[in-house]
Amino acid sequence: xxxxxQGCEGGDAHGCTLLGSMFLDGRGIAQDKGQALALYxxxxxxxxxxxxxxxxxxxxxxxxxxxDKAQASAWYRKGCDVGDAEGCSRVKKLPQK
Numbered sequence: 001x002x003x004x005x006q007g008c009e010g011g012d013a014h015g016c017t018l019l020g021s022m023f024l025d026g027r028g029i030a031q032d033k034g035q036a037l038a039l040y041x042x043x044x045x046x047x048x049x050x051x052x053x054x055x056x057x058x059x060x061x062x063x064x065x066x067x068d069k070a071q072a073s074a075w076y077r078k079g080c081d082v083g084d085a086e087g088c089s090r091v092k093k094l095p096q097k
Contacts, residue, residue, distance in 0.1 A: 014043065033065050052075045053087040
């Protein structure tokens, strides 16, 4: 966790996404889906496509955060636009915003 946190704080977008996954799953840290959401967004905003897609998954599911399928679709689209294949496959399954 420490390395992911350092990476994220140092500008590594994928480090933010990986740290978000740790918070989502409660691996080595207390589970905090709100923190996972924030970290996925930070990773996505910094150019990590998997962060965008993970953010979409969290919003689509709505488990522990407010469900928003239209927003999920928008995040999938952003993930796809920066090269995340899973985002591309999921963007077509939800209504567009």
